Amino acid sequence: MFLDEVEFKVKGGDGGNGVVSFRREKYIDMGGPDGGDGGDGGNVILKVDEGLNTLSDFRYQKYREAGRGTHGSGSNKHGRNGEDLILMVPPGTVVYKADSGELMADLTDDGQEFIAAHGGKGGKGNARFKKPTRKAPRFAEQGETGEIVNLRLELKLLADVGLLGFPNVGKSTLISSVSEAKPKIASYHFTTLKPNLGVVSIGEYHSFVMADIPGLIEGAHQGIGLGDEFLRHIERTRLLIHVIDVSGIEGREPVEDFHLINNELAKYNERLASRPQLVALNKIDIPQAEENIVRVTEELKKEGYEVYPISAVTHQGVNNLIYRVGEILAELPEEELPEIEDGMVMITPDFVEEEGLEIKRLNGDLYQIKGELVDEYVQKTDFNNEDSVKRLLRVLHHHGLGKLMKNAGVQEGDTVQIGPMEFDYIE
Template sequence: MFIDEVEFKVKAGDGGNGVVSFRREKYIDQGGPDGGDGGDGGSIILQVNEGLNTLADLRYNNIYQADKGQNGSGKNQHGKNGNDFYLEVPPGTMVYDADKNDFLADLKESGAEYVVAKGGKGGRGNTRFKKSTRKAPRFSEKGGKGEFKKIRLELKVLADVGLVGYPNVGKSTLISQVSQAKPKIASYHFTTLHPNLGVVKYGDYKSFVMADIPGIIEGAHQGIGLGDEFLKHLERTKLLVHVIDAAGIEGRNPLEDFEKINYEIEQYNDYLASLTQIIALNKIDLIVDEKKLQQLKEKLTEKGYQVFTISAATGSGCQELMYYLGEALAEIPDREIIQAEEIIIRPDFVDELYLDKLAADKFELKGSLLDNYLEKTDFNNEAAVKRLMRVLKHHGLNDLLDKNEVQEGDTVVIGPLEFDYIE
C-alpha cells in the first residue's frame, strides 16, 4: 500500500535521576558524597532508508517512545543511557511539527538522520555539588523530560521528470516503455493509484528519474477525481512531460485536455506552473487522420512548446524524447531546498524571570530559568528546595520582587510551592 502522509506522536525518554549517596565503608572516615548521575534519555531519530518508497509502515502506531535513562547509584555509578529509537523513512520525506505546522527537516539522502525528539538530560548526583563550602550536599537533580511532539511526515518522491495528463492517456505505458518500472496498466481511468518511479537510461551511461502520477482531471483542485493530492510529488521535478492522447480515443479534444490540465496545475501552485513542459503527443499508432495530428502539433508549437509525437505502446519516438529530456535536464540547475536550521537560544536568564500577577496580593514566578530548575528539583527533598531558592536569588529574584512592589504578606507561587513574602 502506498502511503504518502502520516501523523503520529513521538516521546523521547526522560533522563534518569541523580542520586544522593555517601560513601560508607569500614575504616574510611568521612567518605564524602558518591551519588552518581542519571543516564540521558533516548531520542527519537528519523533515518532515511533508500529501500523504502512509502510511509505505510508508520501508519500503525499512534505514538513512538524511546527508553528512559536509568537512575544513578552510589559509588559514583552513572545510570545507563536510554536507547535511541530509530524510525526509517523513504528518501524525500518532509518533516513537520503537526501542531504548529512548522517545517522541521527535508530528508533526501540515504542514511540521513534527524533527531525529531531529543531525550532528557540525566540529573546530576550529589557528588557534582560538592565544593569547599559544601562538603556533604544532600540534594541531587532529577532527570530532564524528553521532548514530546506530534509530527507529520509528507513523502514527496524524488524525480527529475514528471509525467502529467488526463487518465488513460498512456503515462504508465510510457514509463514502462522507457524504464524497468512495471506499473499497473489497463484501459480504464485511474488505473494508477500512486506515483511510479522509473530510471531512464539514455546516451552513454547517462540516466534520470521519471515519475508517473495518477491522472488528473478538470476540477481536481476542488477534489474531483483523485483530487490534486498527488501533484505534490512533482514539486521536486525539474521539468514536466505533458502526455496527450493525440488520437482522441475517448472522444475528447486533445487541445482542450491540455489547457484544462494546465489550469489545474496553475491552481495548485506557482512553482509547478513555472516548470518547462515538453509535449508528448501519444497514441500516434492509432491515428487515422495525419492532417489533424499535424494541425495539433503546429498549434502547440505556436504556443512555444517543444512537441514530440510518440507511441508509448510501440516505442516509436520514445527514445528521441528521452534523449531530449536528458540533455535538457543537464542545463537546469538543481532546485535549492531551504533546510530548517537548528536554532540554539542562549537566553539571559535574569531577564527571563518575571512575575505574573494573579491577584492583588498573589504573584507567580515564571520564566525559562525557573522551568529548567523546576524540572530538576525534587520537592520532597528540603535541601533541593533550598538549593532552588539560592539559585533564584542569585539570578535576581529579590530585585524582581522589589521591582514589582510585592508587599510583606503577599503570596508568591514558585512551581508547586506557595510562600508568604517576608521582607
C-alpha cells in the same frame, strides 16, 4: 502500500535522576558525597533509507518514545544513557511540526539523520554540588523530561522527469514501456492512485528517474480528485513531459486539455509551471488520431513547445522522445532544495534556553512564578527533599527573583506558587 503523509507523536527519553549518596567505608567516619549523575535520555532520530519509498510504517503506531536514562548511584556511578530511537524514512521526506506547520527538516540523501525529539538531560548527583562552603550536599537533581513533538511527515518523490496529463492518457503505459516499473494499467480513470517511479536507461552509462503522477483533473490545485496530493510529487522534477491523448476517442479536446492542466500547475505553484515541458501526443496508433496530429502539433509549436507524436503501446516515436529528454537533462542544473538554516538539516532550537523569569498575579494575594528558567529547574527539583527545594530557591534568587517580586508588589505573607508548590513570602 504507498502512503505519502502521516502524523504521529514522538518523545525523547526522560533523563535519569541524580542520586544523594555518601561514602560509607570502614574506618572513615565522615565520607564525602559520592552520588552519581543520571543518564541522558535517548533522542528520536529520523534517518533516510534509500530502499524505502513509503511512510506506511508510521500509519498505525501513533506514538514513539526513545529510551530513558537510568538513575545514578553511589560511588559516583553514572546512570546509563537511554537508547536512541531511530526511525527509517524514505528519501524525499519533509518534516513539519504538526501543530504549527513549521518546517523542521528536508531529508533527501541516504543516511541523512535528523533529531526530531531530544532526550532529557540526566540530573546531577550530589557529588557535583560539593564545594568549600557545602561539604555534604543532601540534594540532587532530577532528570529532565524528554522533548515531545507532534510530527507531520510528507513524502515528495525525487525524480528528474515527471509525467503529467489527464487520467487515462497513457502515462502508466509510457513509463512501463521505457523502464522496469510495473504500474497497474486499465482503461478507467484514476487507475493510478499512487505515483510510480521508473529508472530509464539511455545507452550504457546514462539514466534518469521518471515519475508517473496520477492523472490530474480541473480543480486539482484545490484538492479535487486528490490533485493537490499528486502535484506535490512533481515539485522537485527538473523536466515535465505533458502526455496528451491525441486520438480524442473519449470526446476530449487535446489542446484544451493541455491548457487546463497547465492552468492547474500555475495555480498550485508558479515555479513548477515554469519548468521546461515536452509534449507527447500519445495514441497515434489509433486511427482517429490522424486528423488531430498535424493540427495539435502546429498549435502547440506556435506556443513554443517541442512536440513528439508517440504510441506508448507500439513504442513508435518513444525513443526520439527519451533521447531528447536525456539531452535536455544534461543541460539542466540539479534542482536546488531550499536551504534550512545555512544548509543545516536541523532548525529546531536547543531544547532548553534560559529566558529569565516572569511573575503573574492570579488573584488577591496569590502569585505565580513562570518562565523557561523555572520550567528547567522545576524538572530537576525533588520537592520531597527540603535541601533540593532550597537549592531551587537559591538559583531563582540568584537570577533576580527577589527583585522581580518586589517590583510586582508582592507583600510579606502573600502566597507564591513555583511549580507544584506554594510558599508564604517572607522578606
